[in-house]
Amino acid sequence: MAHHERSFLPDNESIARMLEETSLCYEMAGVAFKPRAYERAAAAVRALAEDVCAVYRKHGREALDALPGIGPSIAQHIADICDHGSFAEYEELKRRFPVAVRELTAIEGLGPKRLRTLYEMFGVRTIDDLKTLLEKKSHKLAGIPGWGEKTVARLREGLALTQKAQGRQPLGFILPLAERVAARLREVPGVREVQIVGSFRRKKETVGDIDILVATSRPQLLAREVVSLPEVTYVHQQGPSRTSVRLTFGMDMDVRAIEPERWGAALLYFTGSRAHNIHLRTYAESLGYKLNEYGLFQGKRCVAVRTEEEVYEALGMQYIPPELREDQGEIEAALAHKLPDLVPYGSLQGDCQVHSNWTDGTLSIEAMARAAYESGLSYIVLTDHTKALAMTGGLDEAALARQRREVEKVNRAFRREGREFRVVHGAEVNILKDGTLDVSDKALARLECVGVGVHSYFTLSPKEQTRRLLRAIEHPLVDIFFHPTARIIGKREPIAFDVETVLEACARTGTALDIDSYPDRIDANDALVRRALQKGVRLVVSTDSHAPQHLSYRELGLGQARRGWAGAKDILNTQPVDRFLASLKRSRALS
DNA sequence: GCCGTTTTCGGCCCGACTGTTTTCAGTCG
Ligand SMILES: Nc1nc2c(ncn2[C@H]2C[C@H](O)[C@@H](COP(=O)(O)OP(=O)(O)OP(=O)(O)O)O2)c(=O)[nH]1
Ligand SMILES: [Mg+2]
Ligand SMILES: [Mg+2]
Ligand SMILES: [Zn+2]
Numbered sequence: 001m002a003h004h005e006r007s008f009l010p011d012n013e014s015i016a017r018m019l020e021e022t023s024l025c026y027e028m029a030g031v032a033f034k035p036r037a038y039e040r041a042a043a044a045v046r047a048l049a050e051d052v053c054a055v056y057r058k059h060g061r062e063a064l065d066a067l068p069g070i071g072p073s074i075a076q077h078i079a080d081i082c083d084h085g086s087f088a089e090y091e092e093l094k095r096r097f098p099v100a101v102r103e104l105t106a107i108e109g110l111g112p113k114r115l116r117t118l119y120e121m122f123g124v125r126t127i128d129d130l131k132t133l134l135e136k137k138s139h140k141l142a143g144i145p146g147w148g149e150k151t152v153a154r155l156r157e158g159l160a161l162t163q164k165a166q167g168r169q170p171l172g173f174i175l176p177l178a179e180r181v182a183a184r185l186r187e188v189p190g191v192r193e194v195q196i197v198g199s200f201r202r203k204k205e206t207v208g209d210i211d212i213l214v215a216t217s218r219p220q221l222l223a224r225e226v227v228s229l230p231e232v233t234y235v236h237q238q239g240p241s242r243t244s245v246r247l248t249f250g251m252d253m254d255v256r257a258i259e260p261e262r263w264g265a266a267l268l269y270f271t272g273s274r275a276h277n278i279h280l281r282t283y284a285e286s287l288g289y290k291l292n293e294y295g296l297f298q299g300k301r302c303v304a305v306r307t308e309e310e311v312y313e314a315l316g317m318q319y320i321p322p323e324l325r326e327d328q329g330e331i332e333a334a335l336a337h338k339l340p341d342l343v344p345y346g347s348l349q350g351d352c353q354v355h356s357n358w359t360d361g362t363l364s365i366e367a368m369a370r371a372a373y374e375s376g377l378s379y380i381v382l383t384d385h386t387k388a389l390a391m392t393g394g395l396d397e398a399a400l401a402r403q404r405r406e407v408e409k410v411n412r413a414f415r416r417e418g419r420e421f422r423v424v425h426g427a428e429v430n431i432l433k434d435g436t437l438d439v440s441d442k443a444l445a446r447l448e449c450v451g452v453g454v455h456s457y458f459t460l461s462p463k464e465q466t467r468r469l470l471r472a473i474e475h476p477l478v479d480i481f482f483h484p485t486a487r488i489i490g491k492r493e494p495i496a497f498d499v500e501t502v503l504e505a506c507a508r509t510g511t512a513l514d515i516d517s518y519p520d521r522i523d524a525n526d527a528l529v530r531r532a533l534q535k536g537v538r539l540v541v542s543t544d545s546h547a548p549q550h551l552s553y554r555e556l557g558l559g560q561a562r563r564g565w566a567g568a569k570d571i572l573n574t575q576p577v578d579r580f581l582a583s584l585k586r587s588r589a590l591s
Numbered sequence: 592g593c594c595g596t597t598t599t600c601g602g603c604c605c606g607a608c609t610g611t612t613t614t615c616a617g618t619c620g
Contacts, residue, residue, distance in 0.1 A: 026592095033603060037592035071593050109609090111618050146617085150610060198620090211620085239608050242620075254620065256607095269605090270620080277620095281604040286596030292605050293620095335596095 009053040011496070015081055016042040017102065018090055019074070024101040025093035027112035028119075040069035043275060045078070047328055049531035050499045051462075053082035058500070068329070099125045108236065109158040117144070130159065161234060166250030168206040170489050172519025172556050175200065177249060178210045181231060185255070188225045190218030192260045197270040201322045203559030205522040206489060209252040213270045219257035226255050262294055264307035269293035271308075275327035276320075283331065284315060323562040342562040343571055348554050350379040350573040350580055353428065353451060353482060353516065353542030358403055359384040360392040362547040365403075365423060366410045371548035373414070373421045379577040381426040381449050381542075382407060383482075388430040388438035389455055397443040400427060404446065422577060424448045428482060433457045435471025437478075444477040449584055451514065451542075453482035458495050465497040473505045479584040480540055481506060483516035483523040490520065499528070503535040510585040512572055513537050517557025518544040529564025538583070539571045 023038035044067045045052050055063050056079055064075035080087035099119050104127065105111055118124035122133050122140065133140070134156050141147045178196050185194045191214055195201070198211030216222050219240055226243045227235045232253075234246040243255045258266040269277060269292065284291035289298055295305035296314055304310035312319050317334035321342055324330040333339045355361035356368050363371070365382060372380045384403070385394040395403060407425045414421045426449035430438045437444070437452060444450050452472050460468065473481055484502075485494035506513055513532050516523045521544060524532065529539065541557035543550050561571060568574045572583050581587060 034592055036603070040593080069593075073592060109618070113617060145612070146610090148611060154609080237608055237619090242607055244608090244620085256620080272620090274604095274620080278604050282602095283596055285604075290605080294606090 009051060009057075010081055010085065012045050012048055012052050015052055015078060016045045018081060018086070019045065019077075021101055022090055022093060024105055024112055025097050028097055028099075028101070028116045029093075030113075037069075037071075038074070040275070041074045043327075044069040047326070047527055049527040051496075052078060054498060054500070056082050100127065103127055104130065107155070107158050107162045109154050114146075114155075117146075127159075134159065157234075161236075161246060164250060165246075165252070168208050169251070170519035170522070171200065171203065171205060171207050171559075172517075172553055174207055174210070174249075174251065177247075177251075178212075181210065181229065181247070181253065182212055184229060185212065185214055185222070185226070188216070188218075188222055190221055191216045193263065195267065197267065198254075198272060201271045202273065202325055203323050203556070203563055205525055205560065209254060210247070211270055212253065212255045213266055214255060214257050215260040215263050215266075216257050217260070222255070222257050256293075258293070262305050264310055265291075265295045265305045266293045268308045268311055271322050271325065273326050276325035276331070279327045279331050280315070287315065289315075321562065323559060324565065326563075340565050341567050343558055343566050343568045343574065345555055345558055346376075347568055347574050348541055348558065348571075349377065349576055350381065350424070351377055351543050351545065351551060351554060352381045352426075352449075352480060352514065352540040352573050353383045353544045354380040354551075355384055355428075355544075355546045356382060358399070358406075359389075359394060360546060365406055366413070368545070368548065369410050369414070369421065369423050372551055373419060375548075375551045377551075378420055379422050379424055379580070381424045381451070383426045383428040383451055383542075385455075386427055386429045386437075386439045388432065394430070394438075395427065397440055400439070400443050400447070424577065424581065426450060426479075428453055429478075430455050431468060431472040433460075433468065435468040437472065437475065441477060447477075448581060449479050450477055450586075451480035451482045452478050454486045454495060458486060458492065460495070462496040462498060465495055466501055469497055469502050470505050473502065473511045474509055476509075476589060477586055478511055479586060480512045480514050480542075482514045482542070483521050483544070484513060484528065485523050485525075487523055488520050489522070494523075499531065500535075503532050503537050506532070506538075507536040510538070510588050512540045512584070515539060515541045515557045515561055516544050517541060517553040517555075517560070518550065519553065519556065522556065522560055524560075524564075526560055526563035529561055529566055533564065533566060533570055539566060540573050541571055542573075 019038045019042035023035040026034040061075050061079050064070055064078050065072055077087040104115050124130050141152050182194050182196055193215040195213050197213045199207045214222055223238055223243045231247045232245045233248055236244040241257050245253050247253055256270050281291045289296050295302040296311050304314040309319050318337050318339050320330050320334050356365040385392045387394040387396045404425050407423045411422045426447055429450055429452045431452050431454050432438055487494035513524055543553045545551050572580055
């Protein structure tokens with residue numbers, strides 16, 4: 001085939017969406033098992049740090065086939081997408097169901113089967129079509145089997161609610177709200193234990209809803225209390241064991257009640273992920289067990305239920321930390337007793353990216369340092385912006401020199417007080433369009449730690465962007481590559497570059513990759529961390545704090561590091577300051 | 592369509608809530 005190479009390759013997200021659409025169309029068609037296969041393949045594409053098309057171009061179709069959940073057929077489909085923008089089966093399904101399946105099935109209560117009826121009987125292809133049908137022609141639905149009055153009313157409400165929904169939100173922004181609701185539930189009589197579970201417990205970068213598990217002796221009372229919480233604006237469902245509601249800030253909340261004795265099995269179920277649960281249950285079945293939220297059973301006999309540890313143990317596995325439960329190889333690793341020792345929470349000794357009011361931070365260097373000290377750290381790297389970021393009052397070489405004297409003054413104060421804390425003088429230096437930096441080498445050499453980041457020219461071609469990043473990473477005085485994709489969740493797409501090449505450059509030069517923990521950055525994220533570790537890249541965790549309350553975001557960064565299978569030894573700032581400094585590129589070059 | 596857990600061919604997680612189809616389908620967690 002004379003295949004002309006497309007210059008703008010589809011990104012992983014759009015490929016994953018095509019695979020999901022295929023899955024939904026097969027569900028509409030009533031085909032069994034293929035939907036799950038396409039759904040798994042979509043998840044595999046999303047879990048990839050590299051562009052799947054780049055993998056295909058570099059390593060061929062076999063490399064796609066080797067990915068878990070992707071076999072020969074879907075590998076060919078992906079190859080076709082990369083080469084031609086689509087694949088035959090997809091086009092065929094879209095001809096049969098020329099319907100906005102993802103948008104329409106996102107409506108609460110509307111799934112593939114009902115959508116098929118709406119399309120085939122009333123020609124509903126879009127949300128607007130559905131609105132018209134429900135607003136102006138709903139009499140047409142009367143008398144259709146399975147479309148009673150209440151069903152139609154629920155669909156109408158579902159549509160309105162879905163349009164008002166906020167969508168996925170950064171974990172760090174929603175966590176305080178979820179904790180407030182959880183605290184209220186702890187006050188309900190009969191309640192023994194309350195835990196926020198689902199994607200919160202797994203520390204996913206964004207959360208789609210709030211899932212709360214409650215151990216209680218009085219489930220009915222709990223349900224009544226849930227629906228009368230002040231934050232609740234709508235009740236989706238209310239049964240003896242599960243209540244589902246919409247909250248004031250546009251998120252849904254699922255509360256699951258369970259008998260206290262069944263805590264472990266229920267926690268396992270409600271923590272997920274769905275893919276992890278399915279895999280675990282399938283494996284349990286192969287051993288002759290049945291696993292559900294009430295326990296692990298052999299016939300009628302309950303084999304394990306009290307704790308998650310018991311359940312994993314009974315299945316012959318190591319305990320799998322929640323952050324790994326994505327069906328990305330953790331079950332196989334746990335069976336082989338080869339899970340990594342994940343970096344513990346609370347194990348950071350320093351914060352590698354902190355701003356002061358010398359640029360766009362809110363506090364003085366000293367005040368920020370004291371806040372960091374109080375929060376339990378023993379050092380921060382002060383990383384104010386440099387001059388190309390004019391709107392932040394970025395520092396030039398002279399200002400950096402003045403700032404150094406201030407840093408030393410603060411450090412002397414800590415020493416005088418006998419407090420084990422120091423400010424490391426660094427900067428967040430801009431990578432210019434051509435990969436050069438906006439500060440002279442002489443000034444960089446005088447700093448103790450230099451981080452670089454992209455703050456401009458976000459939309460260069462992947463080739464240009466890669467060349468730009470390589471030049472910065474290869475600079476001998478650059479220690480850390482900050483927020484590597486520069487994405488801002490909900491606001492700015494990640495920059496496009498050749499991930500493999502850039503990570504190899506980091507590994508080769510000893511440049512550390514940053515996990516920026518600010519909630520709408522989370523950059524590097526889980527997928528990129530995992531790929532970086534496979535390439536031998538070293539990491540740091542930073543908060544990008546501009547105010548003292550941001551310092552606690554470092555635990556989110558650790559959560560993401562854990563999701564990327566990182567251990568303490570992979571993260572430079574789990575070390576005390578001397579060893580941290582000695583492990584930076586600039587020091588290693590000297591020794 | 593994928594995969595090796597019993598199986599390279601045969602099986603694919605399991606349960607809650609809703610509406611209305613008197614026995615279950617659809618949707619969702
Ligand atoms: N066994 C099983 N468990 C499921 C299924 N769907 C969801 N769960 C469990 C695992 C999920 O983590 C948990 C909560 O469901 P959610 O839909 O809220 O998903 P989750 O919180 O993982 O992600 P989210 O951020 O809400 O999109 O319920 C399923 O199909 N089967
Ligand atoms: Mg959830
Ligand atoms: Mg949920
Ligand atoms: Zn920055």
